[in-house]
Amino acid sequence: MKKVLILSRYTRMGASSRLRMLQYIPALQDSGLEFEVSAFFGEDYLNELYSSSRRSPVKLLRYYLKRVAVLIRARHYDAVWIEKELFPFVPAILERWLRAAGVRYLVDYDDAVFHNYDLSPQLWIRRLLGKKIDQVMRASNVVVAGNEYLADRARQAGAECVEIVPTVVDHSRYRVSKRGAGQQLTIGWIGSPSTQKYVVSIHAALREACSRYGAKLMLVGANSHITDQLPGIEVETLPWSEESEAQLIERMDVGIMPLIDGPWEKGKCGYKLIQYMACGLPVVASPVGVNVEIVGDNHCGLLASDQAEWLAALSRLLASAEERTRMGLAGRHAVESRYSIQAQAPALEKLLKRLTG
Numbered sequence: 001m002k003k004v005l006i007l008s009r010y011t012r013m014g015a016s017s018r019l020r021m022l023q024y025i026p027a028l029q030d031s032g033l034e035f036e037v038s039a040f041f042g043e044d045y046l047n048e049l050y051s052s053s054r055r056s057p058v059k060l061l062r063y064y065l066k067r068v069a070v071l072i073r074a075r076h077y078d079a080v081w082i083e084k085e086l087f088p089f090v091p092a093i094l095e096r097w098l099r100a101a102g103v104r105y106l107v108d109y110d111d112a113v114f115h116n117y118d119l120s121p122q123l124w125i126r127r128l129l130g131k132k133i134d135q136v137m138r139a140s141n142v143v144v145a146g147n148e149y150l151a152d153r154a155r156q157a158g159a160e161c162v163e164i165v166p167t168v169v170d171h172s173r174y175r176v177s178k179r180g181a182g183q184q185l186t187i188g189w190i191g192s193p194s195t196q197k198y199v200v201s202i203h204a205a206l207r208e209a210c211s212r213y214g215a216k217l218m219l220v221g222a223n224s225h226i227t228d229q230l231p232g233i234e235v236e237t238l239p240w241s242e243e244s245e246a247q248l249i250e251r252m253d254v255g256i257m258p259l260i261d262g263p264w265e266k267g268k269c270g271y272k273l274i275q276y277m278a279c280g281l282p283v284v285a286s287p288v289g290v291n292v293e294i295v296g297d298n299h300c301g302l303l304a305s306d307q308a309e310w311l312a313a314l315s316r317l318l319a320s321a322e323e324r325t326r327m328g329l330a331g332r333h334a335v336e337s338r339y340s341i342q343a344q345a346p347a348l349e350k351l352l353k354r355l356t357g
Helices: 015-020 043-052 057-071 093-100 123-129 132-139 148-157 203-213 224-229 245-250 271-278 291-298 307-319 321-337 341-356
Strands: 002-008 033-039 079-083 105-109 142-145 162-164 186-190 216-220 235-238 254-257 283-285 301-303
Touching (some): 002 057, 002 341, 015 079, 043 057, 079 341, 093 105, 093 132, 105 341, 132 148, 142 148, 148 162, 186 203, 186 271, 203 216, 203 307, 216 245, 245 271, 254 271, 254 307, 271 283, 271 321, 283 291, 283 307, 301 307, 321 341
Parallel strands (some): 079 105, 105 142, 142 162, 186 216, 186 254, 216 235, 283 301
16 A cells, blocks of 8 residues: 655645645555555634734644644655645745655645745845745656646646646536526636635626626626626625535536636636536636636536626526526537536546656
């Protein structure tokens, strides 16, 4: 039995850790690999971050010290699976130490975390840490990236092995439900308070579409105060939980993923789209990063750049149940064949076995 130490950033409460690492453990239980998980941040960190954006310095210090204690035992494992980096805002000294000590490690990215450093408004961060993630990638044995934008950065950094594994869902948790003809149409979005600003950016299109078709907007995971920024729209805000997310998406008719066309957004892996598609929903998304590939290649929705295009796309889908069904089923098929644990676990298992020798 080969032992793999998983150094995630969060517990299951953190979407990136849950989706990129933790949800694969049951699927790999018969692979001959044994996993031990150590999260950097605790759930209290995310609760505080989403509620007040404040971080306790004392708790942060404890998180860093705990990670140091775990790393002391790294040589006892056949491989280490790292999410993004070992220590946020610390130079890549310990990643390079792992490599020098003969510890084989895989590092995983589903966000353009390097832009936290190379595009920081703080000059000292750009100078000290601007190339940090490149150094982490270069010292790794394998870089796993969620899309081509992230993979290209790893190649430019000189990583010896770069593989793309998309962010996926367990499609058995998601059902395709037929919406009743008399039910109010619902435009849906799922995310967190940190990304709800993208919904506000298409307010005008959402307001007009909802007015034309008597639709409402359902926001899962958004802060309830967002309703103040969306006047003229019937808005329902619901708390996110891992247990309820799939059932809430089933209540939507159209799933949306608006973004701005920025460097950080190019690194996103389209997880919202995958969730909507798993429930058989047609999607509307900004043509940024991997969204173009997911929507365009699978014919599961429409792309929209500005307010006029967003209104046209939403109107087209809200006006036609047949169109919603056709695109929704195409999306579900894409999830089953490519964007699911069932489809990607064998590829990840192969990488981990190669890593462990």
